[in-house]
Amino acid sequence: MILSIQYLYWLAGAILAITALMTFTDKNHPKRWTTGLFWALFSLVFLIADLLPPVWVGIGVLLMALIAGTGGVGLGRHGELPPKKRQASAQRLRNKLFIPALAIPLVTVIGSVIVKDAHIGGVPLLDPKNVTFVSLGVGCLVALALACWLTRDTPMQSMRESRRLTEALGWALVLPQMLAMLGLLFNDAGVGKAVAHLTTAYINMDYRLVAVTVYVVGMALFTVVMGNGFAAFPVMTGGVGVPILVGVYDANPAVMAAIGMFSGYCGTLMTPMAANFNIVPAALLNLPDKNSVIKAQIPTALALLLVNIVLLYVLM
């Protein structure tokens, strides 16, 4: 392939290294050294981690967690344009300001839907396994060029802005990856098997409605713990769905699978473990309560879970 995801890792690593460097040289930063070290370690994950022994990477990850856990990741002071200037700039550029912002999703979609199978000289243009990520990377570069051109600002300024937002997000930027790592470790340690064993061994599923409820609620609960419906699906469907719903009650497997997975998604809406969807946005929107997005989602998720029990009971 011509555009491999490896380039994006290097790009991300470079951006984070610049962020770390700016923090290290920022004399007014209240937590200059620990914050810089945190982002420097994270940049190494992208730049060279695949060349290091995994044990070292593991130690690095624990070190990052320790820095974050002891409050070592802090915010620097960042010079914003005065409001007057910003208003003036907004008025000058008007709707043109939307163009680079909308270019990111637009290029990503064009890349992942239209250009996805393009070949040049028999070599695929985009990394076939990571089409969406690579398209997003290209989209960001296009948008960055557009943004610099429209605002007459420099790429260096965009790095300062990137640092401002990265520091504002703080460790929340790293949490999704930590949780995904934990999901893999849970799998290796057999957590899924243990949960499935508990649910199937101690609940009497002689009634159709009980079996349906166990499957739907089990999918949601298991997803709340694992943070991911994909991890819950094999466990609950292997433990309850296939042997009991299909085996005993003769359910339509397509209906069971579809509604089962959506029940898992209801769980995703209610758990801090799905940090990418629930914790990161709270950080991005500067909400003081990191759980406020989850709180906004719980009523929809619970109502939908109830609907799923009824739908599965009726349709299967």
Added chain:
Amino acid sequence: MQTTVNLWPLIGVLVIVIGFVLRFNPMLVVALTALATGFAAAMPLETILATIGTGFIKTRALPLIILLPLAIIGLLERHGLREHAQHFIGRIRSATVGRLLIAYLFVRETTAALGLTSLGGHPQMVRPLLAPMAEGAAENRYGKLPEAVRYRLLALCAATDNIGLFFGEDIFVAFGAIALMHTFLLGSGIDVEPLHIAFWGIPTAICAFIIHAVRLKRFDSRLERELGGQQAAPTLPAAVSQE
């Protein structure tokens, strides 16, 4: 069912639940959970560290989605993107928070159902565009919002993006989740057309839209009830005067 299943790894679940409930730093909670689960499963320390390391490298693609757009969004914000987004919605007189978010929910869910899942997202759509527009729509009607209301409104913007994405993407046949379900069922000796799995997701997807849209509508009436009275002060600032 009397096979020997090792229940000790469940300690990990316990650690993470307690950690989150007691509101320790999540990064620290996850790291401790990883260590505890590994020890409970009788892994040697070196294996645990290596598993953590490999897992962290394998999942490196995740933060890209958040990290890469930051430079662009930051630069545009410096030049007034949020101010302009608020101003833009201010010119649409009929816009309310509920109507705006219902329209967004509809577009987000249907495009995701067509496989266009990247037409949204928190760093590139919600923070720079959707949130300021929703805020602008509310401020146009009720003036400056009390902090608590403003936080609820912003959280609702993020929630709407999530719900539209989740319940749309899963009825797109070529989506990874469908492939996962298909493969798993095949492994259990059940052969189902992926198209059928996608099709039977539609009832839930429609209910998700209805339930959330009703909640958004009710948020509108709640705003009207709580803040409608103080509307008296003419709070259509620069938005109108410069037309």
